[in-house]
Amino acid sequence: MRKLENKTAIVTGGSRGIGANLCECLAAAGANVVVNYASNKNAADEVVFRIESAGGKAVAVQADVAQSADVTKLFDVAEETFGKVDILVNNAGVVHYKTIQDTTDEEFARLMQVNVNGAFYGMRKASVRLTDGGRVISISSSAARMFLPTYGPYCATKGAIEQLSRSLAKELGHRGITSNIVAPGPTETELFLGNNDEEKIDRMRKMAALGRLGKPEDMGPVVVFLASEDSGWITGQVIPVNGGTA
Structure with missing residues (x-):
């Protein structure tokens, strides 16, 4: 069932990992997809190729989300290519992953610039x-609730x-726009x-009730749901996955 037919989605960091899978899942549900990448053009082009090979529509767009003008470019290209932005x-x-004590000014600034400013x-x-x-879906992390050493700056x-x-959910609710968070685990x-x-990876694996690490494809169906009309009464929520x- 193509729940997102005629919708257009921008996915930042869409060339690899969770982002690449989200792009393909949104496209499979019918959305036109803007695949954002920072530097790996080949990986982004591969995502676009897979989407188009499956009958979908997508375009790869280079943009550094830490730069306001680049984020504007993403919306400009989406509207020029597909006519609008819905998601x-x-x-x-x-x-x-460093202790607060060992994190440098430059490292903390980079985390803030990309993750928060973006x-x-x-x-x-x-x-x-x-x-x-429309729909705004932001990717957080379940680590933000796990109080793990060396995760402090990232979780901040x-x-x-x-x-x-x-806050965005409250600000845009009058327009029927929802804003939610997906929080993957390891x-x-x-x-x-x-x-x-490997020791840390194994420890994280054992912490899961289901006895394994997550996979990028575990996130896609949840994001598609939040992007669809089915989730219209859900906003301002953190969904742990x-x-x-x-």
Whole structure:
């Protein structure tokens, strides 16, 4: 069932991992998709190729979400290519696992610029460019509720995104626009696997009630639901998608 027929979605950080799967799931549900990438054009082009090979419509757009003008460009291209924007998925982000003591000014600034500023710029632009009845879905992390050492600076950015999303829900509700958060648990992505040793990965796996790490494809159906009319009475909420990890 193509719940998102004739809708247009922007997915930031859409070239790899969870973002790539979200792009393909939204397209499979009927949406036209703007696949945002920061630097990996080949990966973004591959996502577009898979979508188009399955009969969908997509375009890859380079943009650094830490730059306000680049976020504006995403909306401009979406409207020029597909006529409108109905759905924004704030997925782009960077990770950082260090104690608060060991985190440098530059590392913390980078986390804030990409994770928080990027989501803020997207929400601000969505406030004036999204169609009535539109959807804003922001990706947080279940780690924000797990009180893990070395996760503090990263989780601080996710907490900020969640509060922005809740405020946006109140601000745009009169237009029928919803704003929700999806909070994955530990997920088999390049970012997670490449930034943790095997011992830590195994420990995270065992924390899940369902006994495994998440997969990018576990997130897609939830995001499609939140992007569809079926979720019209849900807004300002955090939806954990973590297999019972937290």
